[in-house]
Amino acid sequence: MQESLKRTPLYPIHKQLGARLIEFGGWEMPVQYSGIIDEHLTVRSNMGIFDLSHLGEIEIRGDGALPLIQKLITNDAERNLVDGRILYTPMCNETGGIVDDVVVYRFRSDRYMLVVNATNIGVDFDWICAHNDTGAEIENRSDETVLIALQGRNAPKVLRKLTNIELTTLKYFWFTEGEVAGIPTIISRTGYTGEVGFELYAKTGCGGDLWNAIYEAMARIGGKPVGLGARDTLRLEMKYCLYGNDIDETTTPLEAELDWTISFDKRDFIGRDAIIKQRTEGIKRRLVGFQMLNRSVARPHYPVYQKNQHIGAVTSGLPSPSLKRNIGLAYLPIEQSKIYTKIDIEIRGKRYPAKVVRTPFYQPD
């Protein structure tokens, strides 16, 4: 491992749990503990705990906060947020390319938190500051924040034992503040797995205690720690985009089928003109799900063909542990992107059949 890799405050715990560690976006992170398939299936059938402290938290405060956020994001924070609500949204550049996909938390009308991808913390912070002409206070709180996710059908049962906060009334994409195991925590009803679950934010110094309290309560009924490997398989089954794979500065929210995150009614936001132009002219390609028709596995960057014509590339691909099929995402030309369209994926120089399928690949019950 390189000397310069960053570690979350929970690193010693991961080592103790026997995690295998990998480099991810400059971080030394657990990729797996008991095995990707085992962890994946445990989250689907029971629950799992994740260390996501590598993600970034950027706080934006003051009277200028909302106007700045409105300018930065494609979604509408004024119309769609109230205190305690959370919003998923791309943040675009002038050409409609995605700078990052972020989650916006509203604490008060003049205090927000943006949760951003680990690989983009610096880029996002600079981008936000560069567009701050409303005098908002911008603070990167990533280093002082731990983020622990508890995901799976038994997550509410476990968390209920550790907090007095009423969890049954906490709806999807809402958050509240309180104590978990005596530690001041932001409890967010969100996740990246498709299962019921929570994401918990606390001060770095409390990270170990918070993890241990949840871990003990969870492990007692079969919950397991989950690494980035299963995080990827879980999110792909739901067709949740991974920044850097499925979306980046060269793809637009329309192409990525994130139409629902664009507020065309909003008077102005960065990239609006480009996105409206693209909507008017019609998109040329879109991000679709496919399934391999043999046992080969498609991986990112593999070329996609139809009848010897090169039509696109795979952005994500792996064996789906829940479906026991090999699945993936690719940008395909609109006319070749309909469900059931037969395509070929080039794998190690040979082409293997696949078909476009409906997404999400997996439907949690």
Next chain:
Amino acid sequence: MSEEQKYPEDLKYRETHEWARRESDIVIVGISDYAQEELQDVVYVELPEVGAVVEPEKEFGAIESVKAAFNLWTPVSGEIIEVNEELEDAPELINEYPYSLGWLIKIRMINPDELENLLSPNEYRALIKGERE
């Protein structure tokens, strides 16, 4: 498992983590314990047909795990006389028994001198130690 058991003494190794076991003019090929541990959860193995000719400069197949694809390189040149068909339905044998039931192919060697190019168990252990650091 001790380091000795992880890399059996009667095998030769390629830097790309395949092992070779010589039985007269036949060589059996598999992947090392280190490789299976790196890959984890093997879900699919792509192997050539019996009768195909393989050579050390060319990949002869691949192992797919949930995490990644692992390209396979042969330790020696020759004709494939058998492939492990059990792996079709039970690819996890590679994780469970990398040196026995998880073998990949059997090759009739053309040039036994090629075995001299391979690593001894000690040399291979040193290589793994380097990769782990």
